Amino acid sequence: MTVAGLLLLGVGGMWGLGIAAACLLLCRSVDSSRPAGNDLRPPTSELLGTGLVLGVGVTAWGEFLWSWAGGQFGWGNSIAFAGVGCAAGAAALWFHRLQRVVTGDRSVSRLAGLCRLLVVVLFINLLAQSLLTPQRLWDERAIYAIKAKVLYHDRTIDSPDLRNPDFVQYHPRYPLLLPIAEQHLYQLLGEANDRWAKIIPPLLYLGLTLAFAGVLTRHFGAATGWVFAVALATIPSLMPWEYGFLTAQADAPVAALHGLAALYLWDSVSVLRSQLQLPAARLVLAGLFAGLCLFTKDEGISFALAEAALLPLIVLPVVCHTHVAPGSGKLSRGCRVAAFHFAVAVIAAPWFWHRRTLPLTTEMSYFSRLSFDAVLAGLPTLTWSIPHLCQRMFLEARTWGLHWWGVLLAIGFAPRRLLSAPQLLVLLDVVASVAALLLAGMLSPTAVEEHIGGSAHRYLIQITPLAILLMAGQLGAQPQQRSAC
Amino acid sequence: MFGLAAIWAVLAVQHGVAAIHDRARDWAYFGTRSGDEVLPNISFENRDVIRYVRESTPKDARIFVYSDQKLFFLSYYLLPRRLHHRMHPEAEFVIPRPGQERPLPAWQPGDLTPAVVTASDPDYILQYFEGPDFVDESQLGGDPQWVAFWRSRQQQRTLPPYRVALTPTISATPVTSQSAAATEAAP
Numbered sequence: 001m002t003v004a005g006l007l008l009l010g011v012g013g014m015w016g017l018g019i020a021a022a023c024l025l026l027c028r029s030v031d032s033s034r035p036a037g038n039d040l041r042p043p044t045s046e047l048l049g050t051g052l053v054l055g056v057g058v059t060a061w062g063e064f065l066w067s068w069a070g071g072q073f074g075w076g077n078s079i080a081f082a083g084v085g086c087a088a089g090a091a092a093l094w095f096h097r098l099q100r101v102v103t104g105d106r107s108v109s110r111l112a113g114l115c116r117l118l119v120v121v122l123f124i125n126l127l128a129q130s131l132l133t134p135q136r137l138w139d140e141r142a143i144y145a146i147k148a149k150v151l152y153h154d155r156t157i158d159s160p161d162l163r164n165p166d167f168v169q170y171h172p173r174y175p176l177l178l179p180i181a182e183q184h185l186y187q188l189l190g191e192a193n194d195r196w197a198k199i200i201p202p203l204l205y206l207g208l209t210l211a212f213a214g215v216l217t218r219h220f221g222a223a224t225g226w227v228f229a230v231a232l233a234t235i236p237s238l239m240p241w242e243y244g245f246l247t248a249q250a251d252a253p254v255a256a257l258h259g260l261a262a263l264y265l266w267d268s269v270s271v272l273r274s275q276l277q278l279p280a281a282r283l284v285l286a287g288l289f290a291g292l293c294l295f296t297k298d299e300g301i302s303f304a305l306a307e308a309a310l311l312p313l314i315v316l317p318v319v320c321h322t323h324v325a326p327g328s329g330k331l332s333r334g335c336r337v338a339a340f341h342f343a344v345a346v347i348a349a350p351w352f353w354h355r356r357t358l359p360l361t362t363e364m365s366y367f368s369r370l371s372f373d374a375v376l377a378g379l380p381t382l383t384w385s386i387p388h389l390c391q392r393m394f395l396e397a398r399t400w401g402l403h404w405w406g407v408l409l410a411i412g413f414a415p416r417r418l419l420s421a422p423q424l425l426v427l428l429d430v431v432a433s434v435a436a437l438l439l440a441g442m443l444s445p446t447a448v449e450e451h452i453g454g455s456a457h458r459y460l461i462q463i464t465p466l467a468i469l470l471m472a473g474q475l476g477a478q479p480q481q482r483s484a485c
Numbered sequence: 486m487f488g489l490a491a492i493w494a495v496l497a498v499q500h501g502v503a504a505i506h507d508r509a510r511d512w513a514y515f516g517t518r519s520g521d522e523v524l525p526n527i528s529f530e531n532r533d534v535i536r537y538v539r540e541s542t543p544k545d546a547r548i549f550v551y552s553d554q555k556l557f558f559l560s561y562y563l564l565p566r567r568l569h570h571r572m573h574p575e576a577e578f579v580i581p582r583p584g585q586e587r588p589l590p591a592w593q594p595g596d597l598t599p600a601v602v603t604a605s606d607p608d609y610i611l612q613y614f615e616g617p618d619f620v621d622e623s624q625l626g627g628d629p630q631w632v633a634f635w636r637s638r639q640q641q642r643t644l645p646p647y648r649v650a651l652t653p654t655i656s657a658t659p660v661t662s663q664s665a666a667a668t669e670a671a672p
Contacts, residue, residue: 125501129508134520141520142557146564153565166569166605168550168560192564194520234497240504362577402493409489445578454580475486 003189007199010188013082014181014203015048016089017062018055021288022047023092025281043222046214047096050285052207053256055085056200057292060180061347064157064295068350073155078187112217115226119209122233127202130246135194137242140249142170145194148182152192157354165359172359175351177296178250198248204256205245208465209233211260212472215267220476228472235401235468237461244461250297251458257293258303259465261286262429265307265340266469269422272318280339283311287343294344295351299436299462304344306432312337314425369443378442385441385452389434392456400457403467410474423473426466433463520562527558528583534613534649535562537634541651542566542609549607553591553616555581569605571597588616607654615647624648 026042042050059081067073135145146169150159157176161167182197189196209229217225238244238252245252264286272278290307294300319334393404411418418427437459441452515523524532531554538559542548548563550556550570560568576589594612602610614620626632628650635645 125505129504132508133511133515134518134523134525136520136525138557141561142555146557146561149561149564161567164569164605166549166571166601168556168568168570170557231493234493236496236500240500242504242507246504361572364578398496402489402496406489406493409486413486446580450580 003196006188007185007196009082009086010078010185011199011203012089013085014055014059014184015052015085016055016087016092017058017081017085018053018089018207019047019051020085020088020092021058022051022054022285023096025285026050027096041218042096043214043217044096045210045217047093049207049210049212049214050260051089051092053204053211053260054207054285054288054292055089056181056203056207057177057257057288057295059085059184060177061292061295063180063184064176064354065350067157068354073151073183073187075187075190078184081184082188109223112222112226115213115230118230119206119213119226119233122239123202123206123209126205126239126245127199129240130198130202131195133195133198135198135248137247137249139170140247141194143174144178144248144250145182145197146170147174147176147179148186148194148197149192151176151179151183152186163357163359165361167359170362172361173298173355173363174250175295175297175300175355177292178248178253182248194248201245201248201252204253205233205239208256208259212263212465212468215263216472216476219267219270220472224472224476228468228476231403231406231471232465232468235403235464237400237457238464241400243458249458251461254293254297254299254462255465257289257296258300258433258462259469261289261293261303261307262426262466263469264289265311265429266422266426266473269314269318269425272315273421278315278319278333278336280336283336283339284343287340288347290340291344291347294348297462299459302436303429303433303462304348306429306436308341308344310425310428310432311340314421314428318421364440364444366440366443369445370439374443375439378439381441381448381452382438384448385438385456388452389437389456389460392460396457400460401464403464403471406471407467410471414474417474420473423470426470426473430463430466430470433466524558524562530615530647531558533635533638535559536638537631537649538563538566538611538651540634541630546608547606548609548611549602549605550611550613551592551594552611552613553589553619554613555589556613559613568611569607571601585616588618591616591619593619610652610654612648612650612652620646620648624650628652 022042026047062081063073063077066077071077135141147162150162150169151157154161157180162169162172165172178200181200182194183192185196185199186192209232212232213225213229215225216228219225233239236244238255240246243249243251264282268279268282268286271282286307290300290304292300294304315337316334392400397405417423437452437456441448444451515525524535535558538548544565546566548566548568550559550568552570553576556568556570571592573590573592576591579587579589581587581589591614593614594610622644625644625646625648627648631649631651632644635649636642639645
């Protein structure tokens with residue numbers, strides 16, 4: 001089979017596996033008796049987008065589990081994953097097609113149609129640009145690509161070299177989602193040509209964009225949903241900046257996974273507010289994305305911790321102050337919050353168990369550095385890092401994008417809406433993420449000007465989708481407003 | 486808001502055009518060649534050392550390195566050969582700068598106990614130093630094979646300005662340039 005055919009098979013397998021998993025979680029809560037505007041049924045774009053990001057993550061995590069249990073990576077293993085994925089995806093799409101309610105109204109607004117076309121063009125452009133160069137940046141090779149090649153050659157996560165503190169690699173404890181996804185393609189192709197591994201970030205870009213379009217369409221209608229999806233897809237720091245989705249570094253993949261975790265948390269809390277029910281399946285989906293995020297880069301740990309803490313803080317007061325019929329169980333609905341934590345734990349537990357066996361060379365080990373005294377000693381770094389972050393977010397908007405200005409304008413447009421539970425959740429998620437970076441700067445053994453100065457622009461990529469979500473939540477018209485128009 | 490959307494669109498187009506221009510420039514350099522062939526975005530010194538070690542060692546070689554360099558790219562492009570290096574604790578969190586602007590502390594032969602080196606079970610010992618603190622003129626010609634390789638690549642008759650020496654340990658089987666080339670070509 002040609003390289004293109006094998007790549008298509010690999011991508012199809014990952015995508016199919018993700019679509020099947022997404023269909024299982026998104027389509028099972030369909031209630032056809034719901035009035036229009038409150039429909040939980042996922043649009044096809046949501047299923048395809050969520051499935052694509054989930055598929056890349058679940059394939060890598062599945063292969064990790066396979067190796068953790070003693071299995072070997074190889075062509076047979078990768079072809080089996082691809083075959084099962086393709087079959088499962090086809091079955092799920094057939095099921096989704098059967099479930100769709102045909103209303104006879106197939107009209108899509110011209111604006112939404114134009115936006116769809118634009119997203120396709122942007123994706124093809126990104127894919128072509130990405131594949132035009134081999135891997136060439138520092139982190140993508142020193143951290144991820146080295147591990148991917150060692151996994152390809154040694155065919156196991158238990159490689160003695162990856163466990164040797166003297167083996168030359170950067171950040172030996174960094175998570176394995178990207179390296180395993182890369183070696184999955186290498187095994188299929190039969191060679192470790194790092195150019196082909198660069199197909200993965202563009203897939204995540206497409207998935208992120210489609211999922212945003214789908215979920216926002218469910219809440220605000222197709223035109224609004226697709227406009228914000230295009231806004232997300234055209235932020236320069238995500239695309240076409242060469243440290244964004246154009247490279248096989250982990251910052252953009254983390255943006256996709258963190259973005260979708262926040263999107264489904266926002267979606268769940270929005271549904272709770274409007275329909276007085278907390279959709280556990282969507283919380284599981286959010287938890288899976290948060291877990292996969294920490295399986296991609298260590299920043300995901302702080303994101304998952306923040307979301308795990310914020311979710312009950314936001315949800316439980318809403319549940320307690322909502323009038324429900326006796327016997328419908330506030331307690332059980334409150335307990336549904338734990339679905340998120342459970343899903344994060346399912347993904348994270350095996351990874352952390354394996355991670356214990358890996359060396360600590362060149363690891364910053366923030367958690368072991370964390371103490372009251374260390375934080376006090378690091379406080380002066382804030383006088384440099386906070387202005388620096390503000391500069392990156394606002395004054396350098398011409399380089400990185402206008403999204404943070406957009407957030408300020410959107411808050412000014414509807415300030416009271418910011419106090420609603422879903423919006424508050426996203427806002428606090430952003431605040432906690434920025435605080436985590438500042439804290440890292442306080443604890444790092446490297447000078448703050450070098451550490452934060454050299455990484456803040458890449459770190460901000462990881463929370464960029466949340467800016468678009470905040471803007472959409474502030475500016476998007478609710479179903480009742482739309483029907484009144 | 487419409488103003489923001491308009492500027493947003495202009496910015497996206499501007500960045501898009503600049504990126505396409507950059508890729509056109511990249512294409513002239515990379516073409517369809519793989520990263521292993523081009524060895525992109527690394528120093529000329531790193532490139533020469535990688536090519537020398539590739540030529541002089543079999544693919545499955547295990548190499549223990551004494552160096553004042555961050556060796557991540559050597560490690561990457563020399564795979565499946567395995568590079569081992571005991572990093573100096575004071576170099577662990579130092580970010581290097583081009584042109585030896587920020588020299589890294591490093592261990593030299595004799596600084597480490599034999600147990601540290603033999604723990605990696607190396608087939609070769611590689612010494613690779615660029616910093617002035619580690620480069621003694623008398624050592625520059627220590628590895629005649631390296632000197633010949635460097636001279637043929639640079640088309641010069643002087644000694645290389647940095648110190649490289651590749652020594653097989655007892656367990657290593659010597660590699661001729663013909664057998665190394667054959668190993669590289671093997672699937």
